Amino acid sequence: MTELGFSDFSAYEVYLDDHPEEWQILDSILQITISRFYRDRGVFDILCSRVLPLMAKDILLHGGDEVRCWTAGCCSGEEAYTLQILWKLCVLPAVHKDLPLRIIATDINHDALKRAQEGNYSESSLKDLPKELIQKAFVQSGKFYAIRKTFRENIEFLEQDIRLRLPEGSFHIIFCRNLVFTYFEDALQRQILGGIIEKLLKRGILVVGIHESLPKGVTGVIQHEENPCIYKKSG
Numbered sequence: 001m002t003e004l005g006f007s008d009f010s011a012y013e014v015y016l017d018d019h020p021e022e023w024q025i026l027d028s029i030l031q032i033t034i035s036r037f038y039r040d041r042g043v044f045d046i047l048c049s050r051v052l053p054l055m056a057k058d059i060l061l062h063g064g065d066e067v068r069c070w071t072a073g074c075c076s077g078e079e080a081y082t083l084q085i086l087w088k089l090c091v092l093p094a095v096h097k098d099l100p101l102r103i104i105a106t107d108i109n110h111d112a113l114k115r116a117q118e119g120n121y122s123e124s125s126l127k128d129l130p131k132e133l134i135q136k137a138f139v140q141s142g143k144f145y146a147i148r149k150t151f152r153e154n155i156e157f158l159e160q161d162i163r164l165r166l167p168e169g170s171f172h173i174i175f176c177r178n179l180v181f182t183y184f185e186d187a188l189q190r191q192i193l194g195g196i197i198e199k200l201l202k203r204g205i206l207v208v209g210i211h212e213s214l215p216k217g218v219t220g221v222i223q224h225e226e227n228p229c230i231y232k233k234s235g
């Protein structure tokens with residue numbers, strides 16, 4: 001608004017009506033690209049100690065040979081890499097079997113995805129990640145920490161607007177945190193949640209942010225007994 005010389009919202013609203021291309025600029029300004037590794041520790045602790053090992057055992061029991069995960073609004077890859085680190089260093093050793101975790105990580109923001117692909121992080125991004133995991137998963141170079149190659153495997157980053165499309169295929173785990181259920185209006189939340197539930201495999205889980213909840217009256221998922229941010233597919 002300052003750049004365009006507007007001092008009040010109503011003038012900017014009129015400008016938006018007259019200049020549809022301005023919506024895109026406004027949309028990109030409103031993208032909050034803040035994330036960090038192991039964000040919301042309690043949720044990752046439960047996932048790592050109970051939910052994911054049980055899921056891995058269940059998938060192996062039913063003859064599955066991979067676990068598929070989608071992180072929606074993945075920012076610079078913090079969530080996707082956290083999961084791959086936990087999977088390889090905590091979950092697989094607990095189930096004593098090899099079972100690859102394949103992650104599709106989507107975001108609308110091109111620059112954030114570029115940073116994700118580079119995989120270099122400042123110390124502040126890692127402040128919640130337990131020290132022993134930092135030591136095993138990163139190589140420090142000056143002020144930055146580069147994620148080791150083994151934790152980059154099986155992660156595909158895609159530029160996608162979740163309002164327009166969802167990634168192909170179906171998933172055992174979907175992370176949708178601090179995006180849809182924080183920033184979007186109710187009707188859009190319901191529409192996207194419908195797509196997410198369709199993409200969840202039987203016994204799959206949906207993880208939302210700690211300050212988020214699903215729209216009222218939604219069916220198709222129920223809260224997991226282990227943590228209110230984790231939902232499991234019902235029926």
Ligand SMILES: C[S@@+](CC[C@H](N)C(=O)[O-])C[C@H]1O[C@@H](n2cnc3c(N)ncnc32)[C@H](O)[C@@H]1O
Nearest residue numbers: 031033034035073075107108109161162177178
């Ligand atoms: C606040 S960050 C949350 C990152 C991560 N999920 C977390 O909880 O730490 C929100 C992310 O959603 C992305 N985003 C915003 N609008 C989007 C859209 N329409 N489609 C896909 N990603 C979007 C932003 O670029 C940003 O990286």
